[in-house]
Amino acid sequence: xxxxxxxxxxxxxxxxxxxxxxxxxxxxxxxxxxxxxxxxxxxxxxxxxxxxxxxxxxxxxxxxxxxxxxxxxxxxxxxxxxxxxxxxxxxxxxxxxxxxxxxxxxxxxxxxxxxxxxxxxxxxxxxxxxxxxxxxxxxxxxxxxxxxxxxxxxxxxxxxxxxxxxxxxxxxxxxxxxxx
Amino acid sequence: xxxxxxxxxxxxxxxxxxxxxxxxxxxxxxxxxxxxxxxxxxxxxxxxxxxxxxxxxxxxxxxxxxxxxxxxxxxxxxxxxxxxxxxxxxxxxxxxxxxxxxxxxxxxxxxxxxxxxxxxxxxxxxxxxxxxxxxxxxxxxxxxxxxxxxxxxxxxxxxxxxxxxxxxxxxxxxxxxxxxxxxxxxxxxxxxxxxxxxxxxxxxxxxxxxxxxxxxxxxxxxxxxxxxxxxxxxxxxxxxxxxxxxxxxxxxxxxxxxxxxxxxxxxxxxxxxxxxxxxxxxxxxxxxxxxxxxxxxxxxxxxxxxxxxxxxxxxxxxxxxxxxxxxxxxxxxxxxxxxxxxxxxxxxxxxxxxxxxxxxxxxxxxxxxxxxxxxxxxxxxxxxxxxxxxxxxxxxxxxxxxxxxxxxxxxxxxxxxxxxxxxxxxxxxxxxxxxxxxxxxxxxxxxxxx
Numbered sequence: 001x002x003x004x005x006x007x008x009x010x011x012x013x014x015x016x017x018x019x020x021x022x023x024x025x026x027x028x029x030x031x032x033x034x035x036x037x038x039x040x041x042x043x044x045x046x047x048x049x050x051x052x053x054x055x056x057x058x059x060x061x062x063x064x065x066x067x068x069x070x071x072x073x074x075x076x077x078x079x080x081x082x083x084x085x086x087x088x089x090x091x092x093x094x095x096x097x098x099x100x101x102x103x104x105x106x107x108x109x110x111x112x113x114x115x116x117x118x119x120x121x122x123x124x125x126x127x128x129x130x131x132x133x134x135x136x137x138x139x140x141x142x143x144x145x146x147x148x149x150x151x152x153x154x155x156x157x158x159x160x161x162x163x164x165x166x167x168x169x170x171x172x173x174x175x176x177x178x179x180x
Numbered sequence: 181x182x183x184x185x186x187x188x189x190x191x192x193x194x195x196x197x198x199x200x201x202x203x204x205x206x207x208x209x210x211x212x213x214x215x216x217x218x219x220x221x222x223x224x225x226x227x228x229x230x231x232x233x234x235x236x237x238x239x240x241x242x243x244x245x246x247x248x249x250x251x252x253x254x255x256x257x258x259x260x261x262x263x264x265x266x267x268x269x270x271x272x273x274x275x276x277x278x279x280x281x282x283x284x285x286x287x288x289x290x291x292x293x294x295x296x297x298x299x300x301x302x303x304x305x306x307x308x309x310x311x312x313x314x315x316x317x318x319x320x321x322x323x324x325x326x327x328x329x330x331x332x333x334x335x336x337x338x339x340x341x342x343x344x345x346x347x348x349x350x351x352x353x354x355x356x357x358x359x360x361x362x363x364x365x366x367x368x369x370x371x372x373x374x375x376x377x378x379x380x381x382x383x384x385x386x387x388x389x390x391x392x393x394x395x396x397x398x399x400x401x402x403x404x405x406x407x408x409x410x411x412x413x414x415x416x417x418x419x420x421x422x423x424x425x426x427x428x429x430x431x432x433x434x435x436x437x438x439x440x441x442x443x444x445x446x447x448x449x450x451x452x453x454x455x456x457x458x459x460x461x462x463x464x465x466x467x468x469x470x471x472x473x474x475x476x477x478x479x480x481x482x483x484x485x486x487x488x489x490x491x492x493x494x495x496x497x498x499x500x501x502x503x504x505x506x507x508x509x510x511x512x513x514x515x516x517x518x519x520x521x522x523x524x525x526x527x528x529x530x531x532x533x534x535x536x537x538x539x540x541x542x543x544x545x546x547x548x549x550x551x552x553x554x555x556x557x558x559x560x561x562x563x564x565x566x567x568x569x570x571x572x573x574x575x576x577x578x579x580x581x582x583x584x585x586x587x588x589x590x591x592x593x594x595x596x597x598x599x600x601x602x603x604x605x606x607x608x609x610x611x612x613x614x615x616x617x618x619x620x621x622x623x624x625x626x627x628x629x630x
């Protein structure tokens with residue numbers, strides 16, 4: 001049994017691996033904690049892994065993170081499944097995370113959510129057929145005074161209107177086209 | 181114009197950078213604290229200032245510091261709680277985004293007072309760009325000798341590290357934050373032991389909110405006694421209020437806690453009145469967890485006295501007729517807002533954010549969401565209101581951490597003050613889907629018993 005596991009693990013490591021630059025960043029993150037407390041770096045290292053490997057955390061990726069931090073895979077799974085920012089399924093190139101909590105709701109987030117659904121022709125949790133956009137509904141992101149709002153990657157898009165949503169979709173479509 | 185201690189320099193161009201911040205008098209408190217004071221006298225100044233924790237609980241910061249255990253040979257840690265996630269609250273974000281060095285200044289002084297050589301800022305994961313701003317500011321502080329080994333030649337070493345969370349409201353609770361900092365799920369710990377005895381990695385730890393720590397610099401500069409003269413009663417100093425909802429000027433404001441709620445909402449210096457010429461219906465004055473108040477009880481207490489923006493006045497009347505200062509997340513609802521729907525979205529928020537450790541919270545938040553959704557979509561029955569009341573009562577006080585209370589209070593207050601709106605929804609299942617209950621009597625003058 002042990003033997004099978006280690007063979008499988010070896011296979012995973014071959015496909016999922018930090019490049020040199022990512023590994024340097026990973027080491028910097030681990031170094032912030034006391035000796036032997038490298039597990040503390042798990043959240044930041046998972047962010048790094050998600051950014052490095054297609055925007056989501058596959059079992060392979062999580063196993064790899066476990067090996068990097070010398071902890072058990074289960075310790076990674078239980079953390080990855082607890083926090084809402086980790087995607088455990090593949091997502092589109094750009095994820096629209098639209099806030100729907102009280103303050104955004106009273107400022108009109110319902111209309112914005114409906115409008116985005118119509119424009120992208122997907123429901124919350126779905127990805128467009130071309131793989132460019134994923135729509136997620138999220139709870140309060142701390143932008144209540146600038147509502148309605150959504151997060152795309154590292155960026156907050158605030159004071160949303162239908163016109164702004166149109167412009168944002170166009171902006172990311174052209175970014176995706178430039179990449180491909 | 182009231183006193184401003186935190187945001188007085190917020191509009192100076194380039195204040196985010198070290199050079200401008202220093203030129204404007206920044207880091208003076210570090211010089212004073214490290215060269216002229218010792219840890220005990222710093223804690224004493226903070227005690228004198230009367231500064232209360234700005235994260236929501238309002239516990240005296242100096243007293244919290246004095247609880248920290250100092251066992252021989254065991255490192256101690258200061259952790260800055262930047263996991264701002266309470267709906268309606270976005271003040272810490274403003275501080276960190278525009279005045280990162282003000283926070284660092286407070287952190288260095290506080291680290292010296294507490295004996296923390298490795299201090300951590302735990303920031304909510306969504307504030308990714310602010311993490312970059314903080315890291316940049318830390319680099320600058322390092323390069324200029326305010327961080328690192330032997331700061332100002334005093335022999336004090338200090339490093340500040342920023343750790344991003346990953347999307348969990350519960351990590352704003354200090355023991356959940358500590359768990360998360362250790363790389364675990366954000367499940368709150370049972371207290372005691374308190375973090376001051378056994379915190380991160382079982383070491384003595386103090387966890388303070390961003391705004392609390394940013395206030396330390398001004399306190400050291402002006403002295404605790406002077407700071408305590410600002411404000412009123414036990415509400416000393418200045419407080420940041422993040423105002424949002426149906427107002428003309430949403431944003432972050434610094435108040436000295438002597439201003440009335442009415443002035444805060446209607447004066448042009450602050451919220452600038454209700455947007456689109458509408459009328460005020462209700463307000464959640466301290467972040468989504470605190471009780472919602474109808475317009476009449478918000479502006480005046482049950483005794484008919486003016487209500488002020490401070491800890492004591494906002495909680496005047498207890499939960500029966502008052503609310504709380506909380507985190508300072510000030511959410512204003514106009515006459516077109518539906519209290520049932522608002523309460524439903526908050527219940528959904530708490531169900532989503534419950535860590536699942538305690539049954540009353542895990543199960544109760546789910547049931548409250550379902551029942552509120554039923555009422556909101558016109559499928560409720562009269563007994564649902566009593567059922568909701570019963571569930572919230574069974575959650576409150578029966579959980580390890582305050583998330584249970586935080587989930588119960590908004591539901592309880594909505595039923596307490598807006599029961600007729602819930603009944604209207606149930607009696608008018610079709611009408612309630614196309615129109616709403618409106619202002620009704622919620623802004624009428626309250627009857628004050630003689």
